Amino acid sequence: xxxxxxxxxxxxxxxxxxxxxxxxxxxxxxxxxxxxxxxxxxxxxxxxxxxxxxxxxxxxxxxxxxxxxxxxxxxxxxxxxxxxxxxxxxxxxxxxxxxxxxxxxxxxxxxxxxxxxxxxxxxxxxxxxxxxxxxxxxxxxxxxxxxxxxxxxxxxxxxxxxxxxxxxxxxxxxxxxxxxxxxxxxxxxxxxxxxxxxxxxxxxxxxxxxxxxxxxxxxxxxxxxxxxxxxxxxxxxxxxxxxxxxxx
Numbered sequence: 001x002x003x004x005x006x007x008x009x010x011x012x013x014x015x016x017x018x019x020x021x022x023x024x025x026x027x028x029x030x031x032x033x034x035x036x037x038x039x040x041x042x043x044x045x046x047x048x049x050x051x052x053x054x055x056x057x058x059x060x061x062x063x064x065x066x067x068x069x070x071x072x073x074x075x076x077x078x079x080x081x082x083x084x085x086x087x088x089x090x091x092x093x094x095x096x097x098x099x100x101x102x103x104x105x106x107x108x109x110x111x112x113x114x115x116x117x118x119x120x121x122x123x124x125x126x127x128x129x130x131x132x133x134x135x136x137x138x139x140x141x142x143x144x145x146x147x148x149x150x151x152x153x154x155x156x157x158x159x160x161x162x163x164x165x166x167x168x169x170x171x172x173x174x175x176x177x178x179x180x181x182x183x184x185x186x187x188x189x190x191x192x193x194x195x196x197x198x199x200x201x202x203x204x205x206x207x208x209x210x211x212x213x214x215x216x217x218x219x220x221x222x223x224x225x226x227x228x229x230x231x232x233x234x235x236x237x238x239x240x241x242x243x244x245x246x247x248x
Contacts, residue, residue: 045101045112045248046167048094052119053156053163055087059126060153066130067149070141077134080127087123091116111241112248118234122156125228132221142218144197148190148225155186155232162239169247176243183236190229197222 062076062083094116098109133145162179165172201215201222242248 048090049163049166052087052090052116053160055083056119056122056156057160059083059123060156063126063130064149064153067141067146073134077130080130084123084127087120091120111238115238118231121231122228125224125231129221129224132217132224136217144193144222147193151186151190152228155183155229158183159232159235166242166248169243173243176239180236180240183232187229187233190226194222194226
């Protein structure tokens with residue numbers, strides 16, 4: 001009887017230990033996350049972030065060149081394709097480095113992945129819009145492109161400045177905040193342009209059946225440019241997340 005009771009007692013103790021296991025794992029993960037702040041992070045990430053942000057500015061500048069010299073549309077489209085490939089290579093390099101970075105917890109890696117994904121989408125959006133412009137075979141630039149272009153350029157410049165603040169966030173936190181606020185304001189301006197353009201495209205009388213296809217293509221370009229500004233706002237939001245967490 002004593003042996004049997006002892007066996008039951010031992011079994012009950014094992015059940016208690018198993019029940020406490022999730023709590024222990026939670027505590028260990030919490031401690032590791034706190035410790036990660038004090039571990040030496042790889043500063044090469046900042047170099048790559050700044051490189052990618054710089055390419056977003058380059059893409060926006062090329063879009064601006066389309067506005068100032070529409071005759072170079074095809075040439076600029078090819079330049080944007082090369083720039084997009086370069087940006088994709090930077091993103092791939094960052095992802096590979098994240099796999100072997102043991103100074104960051106999974107949540108931090110997820111934040112970085114989301115950040116570079118949205119920043120890369122800004123470049124992709126600009127390239128896609130210019131490609132669609134080549135499909136229109138128009139002799140003159142659609143007016144709305146000239147309205148979106150300076151807003152997108154300003155947004156990428158604000159993002160570029162904010163990304164540069166990540167190295168020394170404690171010293172330029174207010175600058176990063178100001179850049180994010182301005183990017184959100186620019187996105188609101190883009191929304192106004194988007195609504196105005198869509199109203200015009202969808203309500204103006206059609207004089208020739210061929211105009212229907214043309215307007216469908218123009219509407220897609222409007223959607224892409226507005227979506228590009230949405231991506232800029234998403235980048236600003238994740239930069240704010242880095243600020244709230246005290247760095248990256």
